[in-house]
């Protein structure tokens with residue numbers, strides 16, 4: 102089939118490359134000429150395992166092209182996927198739909214008769230119905246559930262597919278697009294627009310709630326003298342609860358969960374439904390950052406003023422160079438404002454971190470970050486940080502004190518190597 106993908110961020114670039122991998126001819130569209138130039142050269146404009154290889158393969162084969170022109174995309178595509186961002190509005194918790202609106206307007210103007218316009222962006226419930234009315238085009242909603250760091254895998258082998266459609270024709274076209282994925286046995290739910298839109302926001306709200314639940318238990322463990330890691334292990338053994346998304350720490354960040362739960366609560370309130378618990382989920386999450394800053398202060402004797410602090414991690418999560426709403430950088434910046442001499446190291450996110458927080462110090466390796474540190478904070482759970490040898494690290498720092506903000510280090514090992522070891526969720 103001939104597909105277009107409008108918006109080439111994390112979602113769109115991955116979707117375009119994966120659709121080419123499935124055998125379709127794909128044109129990716131973006132208003133950002135710099136991004137398009139990188140993609141044309143077969144390069145992902147961000148770190149995402151496996152994506153550059155797919156881009157290189159399919160730009161070379163000619164199955165995948167990129168353009169900044171809607172005219173070209175409109176003339177080409179039978180199905181157009183809209184994959185643009187929906188950031189938080191500046192004036193409230195709601196979602197900013199300006200990119201979605203201009204993408205739909207842009208492609209609707211140039212699309213061939215009978216083309217299907219498919220929204221993939223995360224939007225407030227009711228958006229698809231409104232866009233269908235405004236543009237008079239055939240529309241479907243097909244939310245994605247991809248995680249950064251696993252975007253290619255999650256697109257080619259998703260847990261489920263959701264088609265929000267109003268006609269049998271739209272469903273048939275989408276079944277054709279995802280033919281190989283469906284043939285592999287992927288569960289498909291065909292539903293209305295509203296349910297398809299809600300599928301995404303509800304899933305993200307549930308995940309955020311799970312993380313904040315265990316982080317609230319971490320607060321209780323800190324107050325009562327428990328160990329949240331053991332507690333999480335016990336809870337996770339119950340098949341009804343499950344182990345995933347039950348790791349306590351400095352909390353969730355990134356371009357999705359924080360803004361999606363706020364937008365969902367905001368939209369629900371407009372509809373007269375009080376999802377107040379999502380405000381609590383958000384508040385618990387932000388309190389973990391406060392607690393990490395407070396722990397750093399306590400360990401430095403009440404103030405971090407002038408203290409050399411090494412921060413391991415800048416990305417909002419491992420296997421990503423994304424620093425949007427990163428808990429690690431938020432904590433680092435706050436310690437910097439308190440007068441600490443902060444040095445941040447991250448395996449992939451240093452360039453983005455520097456752009457977002459130019460006043461912090463940065464190191465190009467773990468030893469460079471640790472050298473002379475009076476306090477170490479582990480704030481992104483990159484696997485390589487788990488493998489740091491505490492005896493080796495003790496030889497580099499000036500004072501062996503560490504806060505494990507992600508619950509990934511072995512307390513006994515670090516204590517035995519002479520470290521003062523603190524973790525969130527431990528007394």
Ligand code: UDX
Pocket residue numbers: 245246247248249250305308312345346347348349350351352353354355356357358417418419
């Ligand atoms: C999320 C959803 O998982 C995905 O389905 C949706 O499409 C977009 O939002 P992503 O933002 O890539 O994906 O990140 P995810 O892997 O879900 O992690 C989110 C944050 O939660 C990270 O900061 C991570 O460190 C944190 N986290 C995750 C925890 O603190 N504890 C956990 O147990 C799991």
